[in-house]
Amino acid sequence: MRLGEVLLSALKDAGARHLYGIPGDFILPFFEQVEQSDILPLVTLSHEPGIGFAADASARMSCKPAAVAVTYGAGALNLVNAVAGAYAERSPLFVIAGCPSEAERGSGFLLHHQAKTLDSQYRIFAEITCDQARITRAEDAPEIIARLIRSCETYSQPVLLELPRDMATEPCEPVTLRGPVPFEADAVNACAEEVLQRLQSAESPVLVVDVEIRRYSLEAEVAELAHRLNTPVVTTLMGRGLLAETPVPVLGTYLGEAGDPALAQLVEESDAPLLLGAILSDSNFGPSGRRFDVRKAMLVSNRQVDLGYHSYHNVPIGALVQALLDRLPETAARARPEPPETPQWEADDQPLTPRDIALGINEFLAESREPIPLASDIGDCLFTSLDITHTPMVAPGYYASMGFGVPAGIGVQLTTGQRPIILVGDGAFQMTGWELGNCPRLGLDPIVVLFNNRRWEMIRVFQPNSRCSELGDWHYAGLADELGGLGLRVATRRDFKAALKEADQARGSFVLIEAMLEPDAVSPTLRQFADRLQAKRKAAG
Numbered sequence: 001m002r003l004g005e006v007l008l009s010a011l012k013d014a015g016a017r018h019l020y021g022i023p024g025d026f027i028l029p030f031f032e033q034v035e036q037s038d039i040l041p042l043v044t045l046s047h048e049p050g051i052g053f054a055a056d057a058s059a060r061m062s063c064k065p066a067a068v069a070v071t072y073g074a075g076a077l078n079l080v081n082a083v084a085g086a087y088a089e090r091s092p093l094f095v096i097a098g099c100p101s102e103a104e105r106g107s108g109f110l111l112h113h114q115a116k117t118l119d120s121q122y123r124i125f126a127e128i129t130c131d132q133a134r135i136t137r138a139e140d141a142p143e144i145i146a147r148l149i150r151s152c153e154t155y156s157q158p159v160l161l162e163l164p165r166d167m168a169t170e171p172c173e174p175v176t177l178r179g180p181v182p183f184e185a186d187a188v189n190a191c192a193e194e195v196l197q198r199l200q201s202a203e204s205p206v207l208v209v210d211v212e213i214r215r216y217s218l219e220a221e222v223a224e225l226a227h228r229l230n231t232p233v234v235t236t237l238m239g240r241g242l243l244a245e246t247p248v249p250v251l252g253t254y255l256g257e258a259g260d261p262a263l264a265q266l267v268e269e270s271d272a273p274l275l276l277g278a279i280l281s282d283s284n285f286g287p288s289g290r291r292f293d294v295r296k297a298m299l300v301s302n303r304q305v306d307l308g309y310h311s312y313h314n315v316p317i318g319a320l321v322q323a324l325l326d327r328l329p330e331t332a333a334r335a336r337p338e339p340p341e342t343p344q345w346e347a348d349d350q351p352l353t354p355r356d357i358a359l360g361i362n363e364f365l366a367e368s369r370e371p372i373p374l375a376s377d378i379g380d381c382l383f384t385s386l387d388i389t390h391t392p393m394v395a396p397g398y399y400a401s402m403g404f405g406v407p408a409g410i411g412v413q414l415t416t417g418q419r420p421i422i423l424v425g426d427g428a429f430q431m432t433g434w435e436l437g438n439c440p441r442l443g444l445d446p447i448v449v450l451f452n453n454r455r456w457e458m459i460r461v462f463q464p465n466s467r468c469s470e471l472g473d474w475h476y477a478g479l480a481d482e483l484g485g486l487g488l489r490v491a492t493r494r495d496f497k498a499a500l501k502e503a504d505q506a507r508g509s510f511v512l513i514e515a516m517l518e519p520d521a522v523s524p525t526l527r528q529f530a531d532r533l534q535a536k537r538k539a540a541g
């Protein structure tokens with residue numbers, strides 16, 4: 001086999017479903033093999049941020065590495081922001097970046113697409129990947145590819161493979177994938193004993209779940225653990241949507257002072273919070289007005305368990321969850337709790353608000369005969385998602401890059417085959433919304449709800465007198481028809497409900513529902529956030 005085919009076969013064996021990519025001359029020989037071998041279907045979009053976000057969402061939904069290939073310099077550096085978001089939010093991207101051959105490196109010329117030095121690309125990616133390698137000899141390729149795939153899986157973070165243009169067609173031995181990184185069972189058992197002792201001697205333990213329980217495919221096991229421990233379960237902002245397909249009655253999403261006060265009290269006053277797979281970020285734990293006390297918590301993250309003033313190292317979260325389950329008696333299965341009553345919603349001629357969008361979507365989800373995952377961008381649409389029924393969701397809740405939503409929805413539908421609802425603000429849509437133009441070619445039909453408040457509202461909340469946040473009205477629904485989809489521009493509750501119904505019937509093409517919002521119409525969560533900011537400004541004088 002040739003090196004390109006060996007690489008594609010190894011990625012497919014590791015669970016990659018597609019190769020997302022945009023070609024260029026430094027990576028073209030590899031793209032030729034992608035197309036000729038058909039080992040992984042090639043998905044091209046219009047801009048590297050788009051393929052990066054789509055691949056990231058694919059990895060989050062499949063819980064397996066997702067492959068993305070770009071050309072040297074201009075292509076790879078365009079991808080940096082999406083890879084940085086995947087690194088921060090623990091998403092396993094396998095990045096294949098073209099680069100000059102050894103002969104070209106010695107040409108004495110500055111090469112096209114070169115930034116500062118020929119190694120700039122490699123050094124920049126070293127900051128946003130957990131492992132990196134460049135293949136300079138085909139005989140080293142199987143070992144390098146096996147090592148990178150194992151790093152990607154073990155740490156659930158991006159890795160970089162630099163593929164010189166002349167390497168892809170070299171004869172190459174197949175890859176033998178390596179098993180998981182070894183760990184010490186005794187250490188895991190000792191850790192499980194201590195965690196269990198803390199939980200069982202606590203007055204008010206609480207389970208706070210976050211992204212790693214999905215990244216390591218542990219939702220079913222964690223649901224069983226929650227059941228056997230019989231503790232309340234909440235998610236972090238990043239963990240929104242977790243356990244939605246299990247019988248666990250998730251109480252909601254912890255947002256500190258910006259969210260449900262009773263839920264904040266449950267977490268902040270717990271004497272044994274178990275943070276399972278949690279990213280200890282400001283967006284997850286920062287809004288805790290009462291200062292969430294990490295020292296009381298048991299933090300299980302990134303193969304480490306921190307308990308107060310000491311830690312256990314090299315403890316895979318899956319091994320710990322299993323060790324805890326082994327120490328807890330099975331108990332009678334519980335029926336899946338009745339879904340919470342969807343609040344009554346009057347689809348009348350009142351102007352639309354973000355909360356109405358959430359209630360309209362809840363009704364739509366309740367009536368749907370098939371699962372509907374969510375993909376959300378950053379902005380008030382993400383805060384609005386907190387009022388939507390708990391359902392599988394991908395969103396950049398911590399790294400918080402705009403532009404994630406639409407490409408992520410494309411990656412979700414390609415990976416799951418399920419028609420997603422995409423939530424996106426007008427500002428973020430202006431960045432990557434045009435990727436919708438690829439849906440007809442890819443046979444995808446997401447439903448997009450565009451929150452059109454004609455501004456960067458979040459910026460205005462942070463800086464009320466900012467004039468730069470005004471975006472104007474671009475009439476996006478009208479553009480949808482040109483891009484091969486159906487565009488519906490609505491301003492009232494009644495019209496929004498009708499638009500969702502029309503979208504439900506319009507299978508086979510994307511539907512862009514442009515929801516017109518009054519400038520100061522924000523979600524209850526953003527309102528709470530803004531009021532808190534205002535109060536802090538006043539107190540600071």
Ligand SMILES: Cc1ncc(Cc2c([C@H](C)O)sc(CCOP(=O)(O)OP(=O)(O)O)c2C)c(N)n1
Nearest residue numbers: 379380400401402425426427428455456457458
């Ligand atoms: C790539 C990128 N650029 C800039 C920002 C900063 C930023 C936000 C966060 C604070 O970082 S929220 C926001 C405005 C979003 O506007 P829109 O999509 O219309 O949503 P909404 O009107 O609901 O705010 C910006 C510019 C960002 N998060 N990501």
Ligand SMILES: [Mg+2]
Nearest residue numbers: 425426427455
């Ligand atoms: Mg906006």
